[in-house]
Amino acid sequence: xxxRMGGTSSTVAGIARPARSLPENGGRDLLHSRRALVIGLxxxxxxxxxxxxxxxxxxxxxxxxxxxxxxxxxGEFGTLLTTGAFWSAAWSTxxxxxxxxxxxxxxxxxxxxxxxxxxxxxxxxxFTIDFLRTIxxxxxxxxxxxxxxxxxxxxxxxxxxxxxxxxxxASMYGVQNVDPVVRDLARSFRLRRRDVxxxxxxxxxxxxxxxxxxxxxxxxxxxTIGAELIGGAPxxxxxxxxxxxxxxxxxxxxxxxxxxxxGALVNLLIGRAEGRVLRWSPLHR
Amino acid sequence: MTTVTKTxxxxxxxxxxxxxxxxGVTKRYGSPAAPLVLEAIDLDVARGRFVxxxxxxxxxxxxxxxxxAGLISPSSGSVIMDGVEVTGPPSALALVFQDYSRSLLPWMxxxxxxxxxxxxxxxxxxxxxxxxxxxxxxVGLSEATDRYPWQLSGGMQQRVAIARALAYRPExxxxxxxxxxxxxxxxxxxxxLTLRVREQFDMTIVLVTHDIDEAVYLGDEVxxxxxxxxxxxxxxEIDLGRERDQLTTKSSSRFTHLRAEVLxxxxxxxxxxxxxTA
Amino acid sequence: xxxxxxxxxxGNVGLELIVPxxxxxxxxxxxxHSTDIYYPPLKEIVETLHSFWFFAHFGSDAVPTxxxxxxxxxxxxxxxxxxGTVLGLSELAAEVVKPLLEFVRSVPIVALLPIGLxxxxxxxxxQVTVIAFGAVWPVLLNTxxxxxxxxxxxxxxxxxxxxxHRLRLLKITLPAAxxxxxxxxxxxxxIAVSIVIFxxxxxxxxxxGYQILLAQDTFAVAEVWAGxxxxxxxxxxxxxxxxxxxxxxxxxxxxxxxxxx
Numbered sequence: 001x002x003x004r005m006g007g008t009s010s011t012v013a014g015i016a017r018p019a020r021s022l023p024e025n026g027g028r029d030l031l032h033s034r035r036a037l038v039i040g041l042x043x044x045x046x047x048x049x050x051x052x053x054x055x056x057x058x059x060x061x062x063x064x065x066x067x068x069x070x071x072x073x074x075g076e077f078g079t080l081l082t083t084g085a086f087w088s089a090a091w092s093t094x095x096x097x098x099x100x101x102x103x104x105x106x107x108x109x110x111x112x113x114x115x116x117x118x119x120x121x122x123x124x125x126x127f128t129i130d131f132l133r134t135i136x137x138x139x140x141x142x143x144x145x146x147x148x149x150x151x152x153x154x155x156x157x158x159x160x161x162x163x164x165x166x167x168x169x170a171s172m173y174g175v176q177n178v179d180p181v182v183r184d185l186a187r188s189f190r191l192r193r194r195d196v197x198x199x200x201x202x203x204x205x206x207x208x209x210x211x212x213x214x215x216x217x218x219x220x221x222x223x224t225i226g227a228e229l230i231g232g233a234p235x236x237x238x239x240x241x242x243x244x245x246x247x248x249x250x251x252x253x254x255x256x257x258x259x260x261x262x263g264a265l266v267n268l269l270i271g272r273a274e275g276r277v278l279r280w281s282p283l284h285r
Numbered sequence: 286m287t288t289v290t291k292t293x294x295x296x297x298x299x300x301x302x303x304x305x306x307x308x309g310v311t312k313r314y315g316s317p318a319a320p321l322v323l324e325a326i327d328l329d330v331a332r333g334r335f336v337x338x339x340x341x342x343x344x345x346x347x348x349x350x351x352x353x354a355g356l357i358s359p360s361s362g363s364v365i366m367d368g369v370e371v372t373g374p375p376s377a378l379a380l381v382f383q384d385y386s387r388s389l390l391p392w393m394x395x396x397x398x399x400x401x402x403x404x405x406x407x408x409x410x411x412x413x414x415x416x417x418x419x420x421x422x423x424v425g426l427s428e429a430t431d432r433y434p435w436q437l438s439g440g441m442q443q444r445v446a447i448a449r450a451l452a453y454r455p456e457x458x459x460x461x462x463x464x465x466x467x468x469x470x471x472x473x474x475x476x477x478l479t480l481r482v483r484e485q486f487d488m489t490i491v492l493v494t495h496d497i498d499e500a501v502y503l504g505d506e507v508x509x510x511x512x513x514x515x516x517x518x519x520x521x522e523i524d525l526g527r528e529r530d531q532l533t534t535k536s537s538s539r540f541t542h543l544r545a546e547v548l549x550x551x552x553x554x555x556x557x558x559x560x561x562t563a
Numbered sequence: 564x565x566x567x568x569x570x571x572x573x574g575n576v577g578l579e580l581i582v583p584x585x586x587x588x589x590x591x592x593x594x595x596h597s598t599d600i601y602y603p604p605l606k607e608i609v610e611t612l613h614s615f616w617f618f619a620h621f622g623s624d625a626v627p628t629x630x631x632x633x634x635x636x637x638x639x640x641x642x643x644x645x646x647g648t649v650l651g652l653s654e655l656a657a658e659v660v661k662p663l664l665e666f667v668r669s670v671p672i673v674a675l676l677p678i679g680l681x682x683x684x685x686x687x688x689x690q691v692t693v694i695a696f697g698a699v700w701p702v703l704l705n706t707x708x709x710x711x712x713x714x715x716x717x718x719x720x721x722x723x724x725x726x727x728h729r730l731r732l733l734k735i736t737l738p739a740a741x742x743x744x745x746x747x748x749x750x751x752x753x754i755a756v757s758i759v760i761f762x763x764x765x766x767x768x769x770x771x772g773y774q775i776l777l778a779q780d781t782f783a784v785a786e787v788w789a790g791x792x793x794x795x796x797x798x799x800x801x802x803x804x805x806x807x808x809x810x811x812x813x814x815x816x817x818x819x820x821x822x823x824x
Contacts, residue, residue, distance in 0.1 A: 041659040066681040127579045128586065131795070134802045138757045139772075139794035141764060142779040146787055147601050181387040187373075188354055188380040189402035189453065199401065203392040218669070222757070226673040230764045230776075237673070244677055252677060259674035267669035280392040280433060 068250040073257060076250040085239070090258060093224055093235035096152055097266075100159030101220045108164040108216075109209060112171025113201060122172065129168060137162025137223055141230050150232035155224055158231075162223045163216040170212025174205025207281050210274045217270050218263070225259055236262070302368060304457055304489050305330040305353060309362035312348055321514035322348050326362070328508060328517060330457070330491055335483060337500035338493045339547060340510030340518075341554050346493045347383075349515065350461050353491065354380050367456070379450035383462040385443040389434035395421065396430040399449045406453075420452035421445070423482060440471035444478065451482060457489040464499065472496075473531050476503060480529060497551070501525075501543050502535060509547055512554040519550055603785045612789040620774065625793075628759055628770040631687060635694025636755040640748055643699045647706025647744075648737070657711050664704055672697040672758060676765055685766040690759065697758045701750035709743025710736055742816055745809050752805050756798055771797075 050070050056062050057069045068076075080086045115121045115129075140158055148154035178201060186196050228237025236259050243252040278284050305328075312323040322345040330336050340346050351357045352364055355374040364371040366378065379402070382388040389398050399417040408416075421427055424444040434442055443463060450458055460479075464472040476499060483490055494500050500507050501523060509518045523543060525534055534540055587605075594604045616625065650656050676693055683689040713736055721731040737744075763772025775790035 038655070038659050041655075042663060045659070045663060062682065067678070123575075123578055124582050128583050130802075131583065131799050134753070134798040135791075135795035136753065136756045136760055136798050138760045138764075139775070139791055139798075141761075142775045142787055143791050146779050146782075146784065179387050181382055181384050182390070184356060184380075184382070185388050187356060188378070190374055190376060190405050191402065192405045195401070195404050199393070200390070203390070206392075218671070222671045222673055225671050226761060229673060229677070230761070240674065240677060244681070249681070256674050256678065260670040263669045263671045263674075264666055267665070280435070282391075282435070 065247075065249055068253045072250045073253045077254045077257065080251065080254050086254075086258075089234065089236050089239040089255070090262070092152060092233075093228065093237070093259075093262065096155045096159060096227075096233070096235060097217075097220050097224045097262075100156050100224065101163055101217055103156075104160045104163035104167060104216060104220070105213065107160070108167035108212075109171045111164075112168040112209075113175050113197075113205065115168070116172035116175030116205075117201070122176070129165070129172075133165035133169065137165075137219065138226055141227060144227070145231045152233055152235075154231055155227035155233040155235070158227050159220045159223045163220045166215045166219065167209070167212045170208045170215075171205055174208030175201055177208065178204045207278055207283065210278060214267070214270050214274070217266050221263055221266055303329040304332045304367060305491070306365040307353065307362070308365065310349075310352055310359040310364060311361045312345065312352060312357070313360050323352070323359070324514040324516045326515070326517055330489060332456075332489055333487060335490045335492070335503055335505045336508060337504030337506070337523075338491065338508045338510060339495065339497055339500040339551070340515065341512050341551050342495055345513065345515040346495070346510060347461060349510070350459055350491070350493045354378060354459050377456040379453045379455035379458055381443075381446050381450050381458065381460040381463045383465055385446045385463070385466070386434070386439070388446055389442055391434055394431050394433055395426065395437070395445050398434065398445060399452050402449060402453045416452045416454070417448075420448035423451055423485065424448045424478060438471075439467050440475060443467060443475060447475075447478070447482065451486065455488075457491065460490065460492045462494050463492070465495065472499070477531065479503060484527075497544055497547050498535065501540060501547060502529060502531075507543075507547055509550045518554070521546060600784055603788065607785050608788045608792065611785040612792060615774075615786060615789060616793055624769050624771055624774050627687075628763065628772065631690040631694065631770070632755055632759045635691045635759065636698055636752065638691070638695040639698035639751055639755065640702055642695070643702025643747065643751070644706050644744060647703040647747075648710050648732070648740075650703075651707040651710030651740070652736075654711065657707055661704075661707070664700065664707075668700040668704065672754070673761055676758075676762060679762075680766050685768065689766065690762050690770075693762050694755050694758045698751040698755040701754065702744065702747040705743045705747025705750075706740060709740025712743075713739045738815065741812060745812055749805060749809065752801060753798075756801060760794065 053067075054070050057064055057067050064072075115125050137158065140161065144154045144158050148157060182200060182204065185191075186200055191200070224235065225237040225240075227233050228235035228239075229241050230237075232238055232241070236255050240252050240255040240259070243249070243255060275284055307326050307328040310323055310326040310328075311321060313319045313321050326349065338346060338349065348357070352359050353371075355364070355371045355378070358372065366375045369375075389395075390401070393401070396414070396417050399420055400413045403413045403416060418427070418430065421430055424447050426441060426444050426448065429437060429441065429445075434445065437445070446463070464475050467475065479490070479492075480503065482488065490503075492500070492503060504523050506523055507521045509521065510516070511518045521543065525537070525539060525543075591605045594602060595606060597604050650660055672693075675696070679689055679693045679696070683692060717735050717739055720726075721735050726735070759770075760772040763770040764776050767773040771790060771794060775787055775794075778784075778786035778790060
């Protein structure tokens, strides 16, 4: 299993650890047993966490009205999965996230490629993009709530606005970091513009865009659930809030767990897709 | 009758005219007050010749090549290719870069890499493929067509770069220290490959190198550049004949003599620095 | 020559400011006579910004937000660096823990805030705790990465010269991991800002986010806009401040980089 960093790790790292020196024939067994040890320890940690959690509530240190037991949550989840309300909430969240992210990508990537390829455009737009990017998108929730009401549309607009920033930047960065040797190559062989864009710029920028996409995907999910939680747009966040207000605490926890699962799935999915598309990149070989 | 003679004369004139000609080429980077990198370079590359350009490190060898390749324009003077002034990369030239690993696109297979420059020529998909295969065969890489650059060794990668230039069917090949980053063994193989390719395609080649042995071994003539600001120190004709090989040629007395002549010229340019430290 | 250089510098700065200035001017002019209640004139928004935030409510709301942010982030950084270093030093521990941490990191933090609110109730404890909790992960993971991938040559250096562990840590390992750590810190700043606002939107009695939500509830549209602009300015300012910090922290690395070039 590869242990790659999430999108924020610096590219300064990446120097390999010194290889373990293993004896020739006993090597493989040692590897297997280490593997088993690692997995075992991991499971142990998870177990300790769950048992600890169960104990904290069961012993009364934290009341059940604030922290549901893992066992209760599992039970409640079973019931919840059969209700239409759960699936409709899950679908709302997923839909808003996916459509918002897609729209943001379709806007941000061409824009970023464009701005990155012209020095003038870059310098003209840099300040604006920098500034817009540092506005915490969460801060817009009350504003979009005011302007668009507690609707899916509100959540969508928030997601689009909040996720374009890092994608534009990533695309710009990707274009600017095309290897100068490759640029010379394109010029000396007089490549057609569409070949330069499609076969050189885009693939060159792809690893950077992928990182930006991973970040944007996480932000998009955050904003979706945030808009639902505070703004009341339909979805898991809203269901969470409603459950909490009507004192159905285990149900609230279920929705939280569901959000966590979606978050993990999103991360996994994008990581996998990235690995497949960017098979050629030195980072993935 | 006269029109036929005219075309005949024109062809003959074309044949006599140098393929590539540098006239009074001067280059400085930045403002007019910046130091000269290239100074009044006059150089002719005749059709079918192999011209080695050699000079001390830090001399504007790469700058000179880039001017020839049309990637940069000279501050004054002109580069003329086949009678036409060069204002951008001319279509009759193909470049082989020093940094081969960075010039091959990792997201494309070898074959696609070789085909890439052909896309801007008006030939069909099938023809592109054929030329690519032909080019790869000429450099001995027929089995690697579907592999990726990072799966190949350095020497093989440079062969791909050469194949790419060949498939392009240029009139002249410009090579920028192409064998500087490979080990000696591979370098010898690649040098011989270059000679074979030159024979097979009757190619005009300009090779820039810091390796004197290589310059003399490969070239029909060696242009020795001076140190900064770079100008042409001397043009040395290499009369080692067309049949060359690593063993006999490089141990011949003529080779040694020519090599010494080139070395002496280069060392003379480096001497002042040594005196300064003494 | 210096006059020419200062003109060029002015020209550069000017070029970068043309577009934002033009956009603001366009917004100002276009909205000057707006009667749409949802999109008040920029003039009015700026006036509200001035009258409300500077400095009437600055002490009562802006300061608490900043204080919570600062404390929460500081805790996150300290915990993240310490725990990240400990985990990063042990290859086994890092390998075991990494996927688990990545999982936790992938959980949308806003979904976890209701839990914090339930357990801790409204108040500064809740604010600071959730900020620290949310902002720790990038620092932790990046520190782990940085410490774990210190150039093996440097590791050998420490061992062959028998440098004591504590010194090795302080003088070799941590400085070498600094670029990673700083990257993690940068991410955690924006996360912390998002969380502090969100936590105030969820449950607070004061703060910038709280005031904005209140304004939204009472339909004080200009105040909502003003609040958002304030947060934008704040976000930008913090970004600039952090870049300054980064500059100081990475001074050595930058010099080294220049040397290698």
